[in-house]
Amino acid sequence: MRKSKRVSIRGSFIIGLLLICVTLIFIGYLKNRLTSQAIETDRLVTHTYKVITETNALKRTFQNIRINERGYLLTGDRSYMESIGVSTYSFDQRLMKLRILLKDNTEQKRKMDLLKITFDTLIDESVQPLLQYRKPILEDSTFLT
Numbered sequence: 081m082r083k084s085k086r087v088s089i090r091g092s093f094i095i096g097l098l099l100i101c102v103t104l105i106f107i108g109y110l111k112n113r114l115t116s117q118a119i120e121t122d123r124l125v126t127h128t129y130k131v132i133t134e135t136n137a138l139k140r141t142f143q144n145i146r147i148n149e150r151g152y153l154l155t156g157d158r159s160y161m162e163s164i165g166v167s168t169y170s171f172d173q174r175l176m177k178l179r180i181l182l183k184d185n186t187e188q189k190r191k192m193d194l195l196k197i198t199f200d201t202l203i204d205e206s207v208q209p210l211l212q213y214r215k216p217i218l219e220d221s222t223f224l225t
Contacts, residue, residue, distance in 0.1 A: 131181050138174045141167050142199070149207050164207070171199060 145167045152160035175196055182188040 127181065131178065134174060134178050134181060138171065138178065141171045141174055145171065145203075145207070168203065175199075 145164055148160040148163040148167065151157065152164070175192060179189060179192050182192065
């Protein structure tokens with residue numbers, strides 16, 4: 081009788097150890113999986129904020145072009161023209177950065193292409209004619225008197 085109690089205690093102890101080992105292995109697996117998911121989520125959130133930041137900078141650059149355009153039309157100061165050139169270059173650079181950030185998203189890349197076409201059309205059809213309009217005004221001195 082004593083021997084069977086010892087075996088049952090020893091068997092219970094081994095079963096308990098196995099259960100603890102299986103539980104620890106499961107917890108380790110679960111922790112590893114959750115850590116991987118947290119890292120991937122962090123990467124996606126960081127990427128999203130980079131895209132948002134670059135998009136906002138692109139918008140500010142476009143607004144600077146429009147502000148400088150109006151400033152030149154009102155004052156005739158050539159420094160506004162220089163700022164338009166710098167902002168146009170900056171717009172192209174920021175758009176290129178956005179394309180790199182969105183390289184895996186074909187829908188967003190298509191929208192970037194459309195944005196570039198729209199921007200170029202705006203510069204060609206809106207900004208350039210208005211800037212040319214300013215030249216005759218400056219040349220006609222009777223307008224100012």
